[in-house]
Amino acid sequence: MATAGPLLDCQSDAVAGVSNTATSVVITKSAMAKDKIRVAILFGGKSGEHEVSLTSAQGIMKAIDKNKYEVVPIGISQEGHWLVGGDPMKALRAAAEIPPALAAMAEEEAEALQTVLVPLEPGQSPLTTVNAPLELDVIFPVLHGPYGEDGTVQGLLELTGLPYVGAGVTASAVSMDKAIAKDIFCSHGFPVLPYRVVLRKRWETDPTSVISDCEAALRYPMFTKPANLGSSVGVSRARNRQELVAGLDQAAHFDRKLIVEQGIQAREIEVSILGNEDPIASVPGEIIPSRDFYSYAAKYIDNASDLLIPAPISEELTEQVRQLAIKAYTCVDCAGMARVDFLMDKVTQELWLNEMNTIPGFTPISMYPKLWEATGISYTELIDRLIQLAFERHTDKSRTETSFDTSMAT
Numbered sequence: 001m002a003t004a005g006p007l008l009d010c011q012s013d014a015v016a017g018v019s020n021t022a023t024s025v026v027i028t029k030s031a032m033a034k035d036k037i038r039v040a041i042l043f044g045g046k047s048g049e050h051e052v053s054l055t056s057a058q059g060i061m062k063a064i065d066k067n068k069y070e071v072v073p074i075g076i077s078q079e080g081h082w083l084v085g086g087d088p089m090k091a092l093r094a095a096a097e098i099p100p101a102l103a104a105m106a107e108e109e110a111e112a113l114q115t116v117l118v119p120l121e122p123g124q125s126p127l128t129t130v131n132a133p134l135e136l137d138v139i140f141p142v143l144h145g146p147y148g149e150d151g152t153v154q155g156l157l158e159l160t161g162l163p164y165v166g167a168g169v170t171a172s173a174v175s176m177d178k179a180i181a182k183d184i185f186c187s188h189g190f191p192v193l194p195y196r197v198v199l200r201k202r203w204e205t206d207p208t209s210v211i212s213d214c215e216a217a218l219r220y221p222m223f224t225k226p227a228n229l230g231s232s233v234g235v236s237r238a239r240n241r242q243e244l245v246a247g248l249d250q251a252a253h254f255d256r257k258l259i260v261e262q263g264i265q266a267r268e269i270e271v272s273i274l275g276n277e278d279p280i281a282s283v284p285g286e287i288i289p290s291r292d293f294y295s296y297a298a299k300y301i302d303n304a305s306d307l308l309i310p311a312p313i314s315e316e317l318t319e320q321v322r323q324l325a326i327k328a329y330t331c332v333d334c335a336g337m338a339r340v341d342f343l344m345d346k347v348t349q350e351l352w353l354n355e356m357n358t359i360p361g362f363t364p365i366s367m368y369p370k371l372w373e374a375t376g377i378s379y380t381e382l383i384d385r386l387i388q389l390a391f392e393r394h395t396d397k398s399r400t401e402t403s404f405d406t407s408m409a410t
Contacts, residue, residue, distance in 0.1 A: 036070040039387060040139045042153070044076040044083075044092045047145030048233040048254055054092055056362035057142045059369075061089075063379040069387070072136060076143070084134060138390050139164040140383075142362060145229050149359045150176035163394035165386045166336040167358040174332045175356045178259055179227045181332070188331050190324070190353045193343065194218055194262040197227070200252045210248070211241060214260045221263035224248050226255035237263060266343035266352075269311050271325040272360070272371040273338045274385060276393050279329050281322035282371040286311035307367060309374045313344070320351065328356055336389050339368045 043057030044050055061071050075088030083091055139162055141153055151173030157164040167175065175181055179197040186192050196214055203210050214222065224247030225235040234254040236247030244260070251258045268289070272282040288306040310318070325340035339360035343352045360368035369379050377385065 036068060037137045037387070038070045038072055038135060039064070040072045040074050040134075040136045042074045042076070042139060042141045042143060042148075043089070044078070045143040045145065045148040045153075046076070046078055046080045047143070047147060048229055049144035050078050050092075052361060052363065053142055053144045053148070054089065056144065056366070058089065059362050059364055059366075059379075060140065060142060060383055064383050065380055068384070072134065076148075080147075136162060138162065138387055140387065140390075141166060142359065144359055144361070145233070146176070149357070150228060163390040165390045167334045167338065168393075171332045171334040172358050175334065175338070175358045176228050177257070178225070178355055179257055181356065182259075184332065185328065185353055188327075190328060190331075191351060193264065193352045193354075196260045198248065198258040198260060200256045200258060203248055203252055203258065207245070207248075211244060214244065215241070218260065218262045220244075222247075223261045223263050224251045225259050225261070226251045227257035227259050228255050264343065264352075265346045267311075267346055269313070269321055269342040269344050269351075270367050270371070271321055271340050271342070272368045272375075273325055273329045273334070273340060274336075274372065274377075274382070274389075276335045276389055276396075279326055279334075281325050282375040283310040284313065284318055284321045285309040285367055285371050285374070286313070287367070307365075307370060309370055317344075317349065317351070324351065324353060328353060332356070334358060335393050336386055337368070339371075 041057050041061055043053045045053055047053070057073070061073065064071060072084075073088050075083040075092045077083065077092060077095065139157055139160070141148060141157070141164060143149060143153055147153060149172060151169040154164070154167070154169045154172050158169065166172070173180075174184060182192050182195060194217060196217055198210050198214075220239055222238045222244060223235060224238055224244065226233070234251045236243070236250055238244035238247045248258055248260070268287040269284050270287065271284050273279050274282070286308040288308060311321075313321075321342055324342070328340050329338055334356070337358070337360065339357045341354040341356070343354050344350070345352075360366065362369060369382055372382050373379060
């Protein structure tokens with residue numbers, strides 16, 4: 001008999017045109033007595049990376065082995081409402097502003113996706129949630145940024161008792177918060193560029209001392225960013241005090257914790273990691289941004305940045321990058337996948353660990369799947385491996401006892 005997970009409040013009034021009613025979805029474990037594994041793709045979310053998540057999810061739903069998996073799409077609106085049944089992707093795309101490069105990818109893939117979406121009941125609105133229990137075998141969260149990559153949804157998925165792809169609560173939370181991650185990486189001896197952490201409240205109430213502290217500890221150029229966001233959302237390059245003020249103002253729109261980092265003339269090197277206790281690293285890749293740095297516009301709007309795979313670096317540096325990436329991955333007890341980003345000084349070739357993304361972009365132009373493709377693992381095989389790693393991790397965790405016989409106490 002299936003074990004019910006928590007009720008998810010699915011507000012079907014999340015998008016205009018839907019009646020103001022609320023229904024609930026009970027997620028249960030599937031009996032798996034069928035030909036295909038039922039995998040829920042969870043996308044969207046309350047994040048500045050909402051639009052990127054939609055395109056990542058579409059890429060996964062297009063590439064997944066449809067002979068092996070039955071896809072159940074579950075969308076989360078920017079207001080936090082869950083959309084189940086019908087076509088959640090279409091509903092969320094209609095409500096979101098999609099950058100041109102991402103929109104073009106979506107149009108190319110839309111036809112292929114129609115074969116894997118949950119069918120509608122006769123007369124059912126495509127935005128209506130379902131009342132019947134939603135039986136699933138595994139969940140694949142593709143929620144970039146806050147409420148999806150920071151351990152929040154991972155905690156919910158732990159309570160369902162279902163396997164899920166990717167890092168657990170702790171690794172997700174630590175990696176998402178760049179301030180905490182840098183502290184941990186520094187404590188383990190990783191090379192990390194000088195930085196300062198600024199709370200939004202302090203910036204808003206005492207900006208003069210913040211600027212003084214940053215200028216005393218760092219030199220221009222500096223980079224300002226939200227501590228808990230990715231896809232370069234809210235990231236700015238400051239070449240002077242005026243730009244530093246503007247950058248902190250922008251970052252403060254997206255987080256209560258801000259980071260100011262030392263800027264250098266750097267090459268951007270990235271490595272993809274795959275695995276649980278025994279992870280493996282892909283070949284490194286290098287990003288040649290279309291702008292001053294790999295900003296959101298350079299990633300998703302210009303569609304003009306170059307990805308050099310493999311990165312044109314020496315064999316010695318290649319091995320160093322791969323080993324550092326694996327060490328960082330295991331340092332925070334990550335699982336499933338991550339992309340580890342480095343900065344390499346153009347003059348000295350010194351390597352600096354920049355950050356780790358536990359739910360990296362999965363769009364057709366994203367580095368994570370491209371690096372694995374260059375290493376010999378196709379997009380479709382990569383998805384399959386990630387799902388199998390989720391089952392493997394769940395089986396191992398299931399061995400842990402959750403009760404204690406007090407009669408055995410000594």
